[in-house]
Amino acid sequence: MKNFRRIISVLCAAAMLLSLCACAKREKYDAVFITDVGDIYDRSYNSAVWDGVRSYAADYGVNCKYYRPSQRGAKYFFKAIKKAINHGAKAIVCHGDEFCDAVIKAAERWDDVKFIIIDCEEKNLPSNVLAVGYSTLDAGYLAGYASVSNGFQRLGFQGSNPSDDYVNYCFGFIxxxxxxxxxLMLEVMSVEIKVNFLKTDENEDDVEARAKSWFSTGTQAIFACGTKTFATVASVAERNVGSWVIGADTDKSYVSDSVLTSAEKSVSMSIYRALAEVKDGSFKGGRSVTYGIADDGVRLDLQRSLFSLFTQSDYDAIIERVKADPSMVSSLVTADDAKNIVLGDDQELSSIFSLNHVLIFTN
Incomplete structure (x- = not known):
């Protein structure tokens, strides 16, 4: 009887061991997203990246997971990446320039793992790292085109700082x-655009005061770039009937009924595309790619926009025109020149554009 009990005990232990092994196998993940320290469902970059990862995993029948670092910093990002690799990750996705150092360090250590990083400005990348960026110039162009096509001739642009992304949003918008x-064959100089980037001694109180002033003097919509800047302008627009705000980077329609549209980066699509390339063996790292209108890398989502005159067919038409002739959108000047210009006066800013219909005012 004792021997029988021992045999049963051994068999139970073996079964438990096999079960643990099976669980360990199930915990291996093909694609892993390392979030920032924010919530995965932040309705911003984390959500957009995760949607792309999940869609890829569902379509290709593989496992995926996300890890959230305990705190910010390259040390903690690297720990999260290492954990993902220990669970069998073949591809790791990160977002933001703050991840660059950790990603490069990990890529050099685990050269058989592919890394995809969004909005990383590092130029010298290991051969297993792909940096994905987006043409905010193109995205701004769509927002400006749609706004005027919708009948607006008094517009504004507010940026929280003169970063390359925000300057290009502005230049594209113009x-x-x-x-x-x-x-539309409008009259010469019949469209006005007020432009402002926060100075180092200014804060969101200045954004609010400026938005109030612009709306009260006839500005119909303000393109606001920067998390706090957008939230402030949206709040002011809500309190001014007939005033609108335009968001940047990701969908902002959920923030307020005053959001006219959002100039979005197609983050989910580009993540899906890169992971699919890892899967089919066509992945090419050691480089940066920038997606714009030609690649469906930026967009306005008309279903979540509140245009009254600008239609889906109008949108489709301008997309096709730009794809056929990319020179319609011009970078015009270097980023460093642009930063100097946007912090100058309206004559300097106007001088770099061949404008017949738009008047620019810096404020």
């Missing part, structure tokens, strides 16, 4: 407005 005014 060019898109000019093109729409030309297509």
């Amino acid at each position: 060019q898109g407005a000019e093109r729409a005014a030309e297509d």
Whole structure:
């Protein structure tokens, strides 16, 4: 009887061991997203990246997971990456320039793992790292074109700082407005765009005061770039009937009924595309790619926009025109020149554009 009990005990222990092994196998993940320290469902970058990872995993029948670092910093990001690799990750996705150091260090240590990083400005990348960026110039162009096509001729742009992304949003916005005014055959210099980037001694109180002033003097919509800047302008627009705000980077329609549209980066799509390339063996690292209108890398989502005149067919038409002739959107100047110009006066800013319909005012 004792021997029988021993045999049963051994068999139970073996069964438990096999079960643990099976669980360990199930915990291996093909694709892993390392979030920032925010919530995965932040309705911003974390959500957008995770949607892309999950869609890829569902379509290709593989496992995926996300890890949230305990705190910010390259040390903690690297720990999260190491944990993902220990669980069998073949591809790791991260977002933001703050991840660059940790990703490069990990890529050099585990050269058989592929890394995809969004919005990383590092130029010298290991061969297993792909940096994905987006043409905010193109995204801004669509926002400007749609705004004027919707009947708005008094516009504004507020940026929290003159970063490359925000400057290009602004430059694209101006060019898109000019093109729409030309297509509509509006009168010469009939569209006004007020432009402002926060100075180092300014804060969100200045953003609020400026938005109030602009709306009270006829500005119909303000393109606001920067998390706090957007939230402030949206709040002001809510309190001013007939005033609108335009968001940047990701969908902002959930924030307020005053959100006209969002100039979005197609983050989910680009993550899906990169992971699919890892899966089919066509992945090429050691480089940066920038997706724009031509690659469906930026967009306006008309279903979540509140245009009254600008239609889906209008949107589809301008997309096809730009794809056929990418020179319609021009970078015009270098990023360093642009930063100097946008912090100058309106004559300097106007001088770099060949404008017939748009007047620019810096404030």
